[in-house]
Amino acid sequence: MKKIHLLILKAFIRPFIVTFFIVMFVLLMLFLWKYIDDLIGKGFEWYTILELMMYASATNVAMALPLSVLLSSIMTYGTLGENYELVAIKSAGISLSRALYPMVIVVAALSVAAFAFSDYMLPVANLKFYSLLYDARKQKSASLIKEGVFNNSFPGYSVRVQKKDPDGQLLHGVMIYERAGGSTSMQPTGASSSGNNVIFAKEGRMFKSFDNAFLIIKLKDGVRYEEDASSNGGYNPRETLMRLRFKETEVKMDLSSFKFNRTPQNEFSKAFQMLSSKQLLYSRDSVEKGVNLGLEQNLGAVTAYIKYFNMPHKPAPRKLPVIPHKHVLEALGSVTDQINAITNAGNEARSLKDIVKPKGDTYIENDKILRRYLIEYQKKFTLSAACLVLFLIGAPLGAIIRKGGLGLPVVISVVFFLIYYIISTIGEKSAKDGNISPVLGTWVAIFVLAPIGLFLSYKAANDSVLFDMELYKRFFANLFKRKESR
Structure with a gap:
């Protein structure tokens, strides 16, 4: 060299x-x-x-x-x-x-x-x-409670506070709607509310448990309203409303919904961007075989619903007489026969439409999938x-x-790269929409x-x-x- x-x-x-x-x-x-x-x-x-x-x-x-x-x-x-x-x-x-x-x-x-x-x-x-x-x-957001907004992220509770101190722990003007399943320290251990209860407190302090499994809010100087709803959901003439005042109590809220849980990756592995060239070709061949098989079965599926004409697999050896369109009904005879023929033809057309439309939608969707496979393959x-x-x-x-x-090199390179990127994006979108060939759409910028x-x-x-x-x-x-x- x-x-x-x-x-x-x-x-x-x-x-x-x-x-x-x-x-x-x-x-x-x-x-x-x-x-x-x-x-x-x-x-x-x-x-x-x-x-x-x-x-x-x-x-x-x-x-x-x-x-x-x-x-x-x-x-x-x-x-x-x-x-x-x-x-x-x-x-x-x-x-x-x-x-x-x-x-x-x-x-x-x-x-x-x-x-x-x-x-x-x-x-x-x-x-x-x-x-x-x-x-x-x-x-879900880890900013658990915001000022002046109802937070429904906690199972069984809706929480709203008027003001929070800068430390984010001391709360003022606390309102808690407790739905079925919620519990506080004012209830017996293991008990849960059966109705919609409301708690008002002048002040509260929130912190997490040692294992970060619960959010605990200690409330001071408040009142709790409990509604004894009917167990069967109907009208209860003995329904009661209790008001309990407290100097101090606490509400324990489950934080399991805030844990970061991973979705299994195999649920995403069949997407177009996650496949290699061999996998793209294999998947495309599988879809194409399914499309061809469906096209072959369409004739048999449609023939069973056609009552008045045969659809031979081979052309007839002789030409059948063709009746002009305006004389078709006259050839049927009486008016009753004509009405019955029109009704039966309409029913038959609707039956064929009900069969053909889902097959057509499936074919269009499979055609989009085939184009996407080919586009991703060409992008390699x-x-x-x-x-x-x-x-x-x-x-x-x-x-x-x-x-x-x-x-100057940066300016010129950005201009040419933008030309390349815009043309390739437009070509790829046109190929996905079926306006041009997938090969042409992916290579048009080149x-x-x-x-x-x-x-x-x-x-x-x-x-x-x-x-x-x-x-x-x-x-x-x-x-x-x-x-x-x-």
């Missing part, structure tokens, strides 16, 4: 690593910004948040890798052009295509690694990420192709603009950007001044002078 190749590789590796981690950090911050309300205030342990962030970072590789390849390639060749190192390389008789040779090998290796990651590691990361995120969003390859195409754009752009650093990359490579190889603003200024100045002279 020549020293020039080593120079270019060293100039590429450092910006690539730096930009990759910068992009990963930005995407991770976007993830936290999006789901901050679902994670904060629910009492998660620090390692649970860290685990969720780790899985989110793994799922962001599919977006961070192409962008970092584009940005680092622009920075690398922009820095070489800015320092006139590309001029020195060309003066030594080495063309730009030969200078790109080591980088093409490195990016090709990155593309192979990207395919292996998307096929083997990304499905596992998606499974762990979405299952953990689902449980995290389902988790588009990540690798995106790395190659964006490098094909970034390296010539860097050689043309001759600007390094994080200034098909659009690849000619641009080839054009920029051609311009860079011929020392084009494509982004020289002075050239455009002179062009428009000469154009205006010609118009004035005319």
